[in-house]
Amino acid sequence: MNKVNLETSVNHHIALSAIMIKRVFYKILSENQLDITPEQWNVLYYLSESGGLTVGELRELTFKDFANVSRITQKLEVAGLIEKVRDSADKRAFKLFITDAGEEITKKLHLCAFESTNIAMEGIDAPTREIILKNLKHILRNTDNYLK
Amino acid sequence: MNKVNLETSVNHHIALSAIMIKRVFYKILSENQLDITPEQWNVLYYLSESGGLTVGELRELTFKDFANVSRITQKLEVAGLIEKVRDSADKRAFKLFITDAGEEITKKLHLCAFESTNIAMEGIDAPTREIILKNLKHILRNTDNYLK
């Protein structure tokens, strides 16, 4: 009888923590009257770091699929936070750029992300955070290999 | 300038790991022709452990909100995997019970969950898993306190 116990399952607790962290982030966002979702923040983050990414490149960076990146970027474009420019060399593709308004909001979003990290990680020292990070990256490799 | 770096953010990697683990689980479920979602598995798990829970009790156990538990249990009921029985003492509430068909599927789901754990955690030794689990529980307390 291979029975799983969710109370002691790391997998399960990763899922729960992810949900709770996202809730904290949502709350901080709404307290700061930022009409942005955590996933939109994720896209803005990468476009702020490096402009001119395509939808496909964003897909890789964000671990999302084309469909979702497509829809998230549409919303950000409507909100005036990014621009989608047809690539003249490859007319199927877009190059995405963050706008000045997008950069403004991204600055605030960095503060919110910083705050939510402080809340979630309070009482966990730096070496332990390193261990957790290292092992989460290990889990990402494991799962990535399996899904290939 | 408080700038967050997602590449070294534990928060962010928890979110990514959660998504990837869920994808692995989805894949295993579909390979086993189990027409069940990870969230439905979660509900089945608790109803298998202890029958007669209300929607509200399930909500607490699963970290979901009423709306979602309500919809998930509706689908499981339609699929014949659980039963919702009006509580005679409190006619607002239901008592939920897993059916024999639900128990059958739950057995298989335990195996799938076990398998997905093995895939995600491969190469991470037991003491390290303990450390991760302990700290994820710490994060759950931190976030829970903040959201209160």
Add this chain to the structure above:
DNA sequence: TTTATATATTTGTCATGACAAATACATGGC
């Protein structure tokens, strides 16, 4: 009892994730 308020659950809406199908453009082989 009547009324106000609290509780259990459901429904509606929007954003997102998974997944399949559709669109539009590119590229290689003929």
Add this chain to the structure above:
DNA sequence: GCCATGTATTTGTCATGACAAATATATAAA
């Protein structure tokens, strides 16, 4: 150039999460 195939992106559908509003029943207060 023309066609088959591949690539970039979009759209549609279903399940779920967040959140607000609605429904039904319970309970407390007047």
